[in-house]
Amino acid sequence: MPGGADLDQLLAALDPWLDPTVLVYVRVPPGDEVPGGRAFARVEEREGTTLVVAADDAERQGLEPVFRCRRLELRVASDLGAVGLTAAVAGALAGAGIAANVVAAAVHDHVLVPDDRAEEALEVLRALSAAARA
Template sequence: MAGRTGRSLTGERALSRLIASMAPVLDDRRHAIRAMDVAESPSADVFALIREEEGWTIILPDPLGDWARISLAVHSDLAAVGLTAAISGALAAAGIAANVVAGFHHDHILVPWARRQEALDILNSLGDEA
């Protein structure tokens, strides 16, 4: 099925191909994850916005933020099984926290800023091993 742009609306589902072609990209900006009251309006630079019963969770670039964002270039299907487990498992084995946000086209991993390069190297090595 193709959208208006002619691009497929379904992504890759095969775990081996997802891992082999994930091509992680490190955003050079720091990010923050914050809570915000639902009555507030988020700023235009918000990367992700999640509404929960308690309020909004926002993820946005912030020069004082504690998180780095790594985006996977592969277009993963939302029904793909195992990619989040493979990524979080590899990072967990190294003691690196990973907060995964799935977009329609790509997955994004927020890792501690101080360990961003190590996390990127681990993700790249997963792709090399696939």
Template sequence: MGDSQGEQNLWVLLRTMTPVLQDHCYGFYSLSAERLAALEVTPLGLFQEPEGVTVIISESQVMQAQLPIVPTWRLITLSVHSDLQAVGFLAAVTTALAQEEISVNAISAYFHDHLFVPADQAEAALACLHNLSASVV
């Protein structure tokens, strides 16, 4: 399943990143392993840290689990298959977003990079990424 080679060329990555804004909103939480096990949720992602397990949960599951309301994030997936060893791709993307004063939490998975941006800035972030991609010649 994970055999194909991803793109490493920065210019190709930027030109063909094809950002897609997902429909759902998400919350980030830090939970103990015991608290997470007690919840009936299926996180989109999780990461073990010394302080606890960071979980990314859809807004609907947040409500279902009766977790406290936190700022919500929208997910933008960069559809290009980027190699995990590609250099400078996320740096260029996050710099462009920073210039528009849009915060971002980036996650690199095996095939794609995923950007969590504040829900109220999601459309602006998407436009910024389309502009960045179009500016690459």
């Protein structure tokens, strides 16, 4: 299912949704298997593997959190080649002093924001979308 690429249309249809699950970034040494086998995101680096997992799972597995966050799913279907969506979203959040870590998937983008600022981040993205519709 191809997504849209027009920035104005994408922003107008952003429809952000805040996942209630608290997530954490954790690191495991190179070559280690994912404890518990389930992660929202996994990135392999020379220094080791970064995982984004549910905070409860990380605690049960004795993994030390690096960053505590919540996931905002942008429910607009966006093309991976679309230009400017990540910049617009990150810029709006930066304007509010909120960190944004974006994970793009085949259909939707996901923005990982600090857990204690998640509700505020949701409102910032709703306002961004409303402004694009005006």
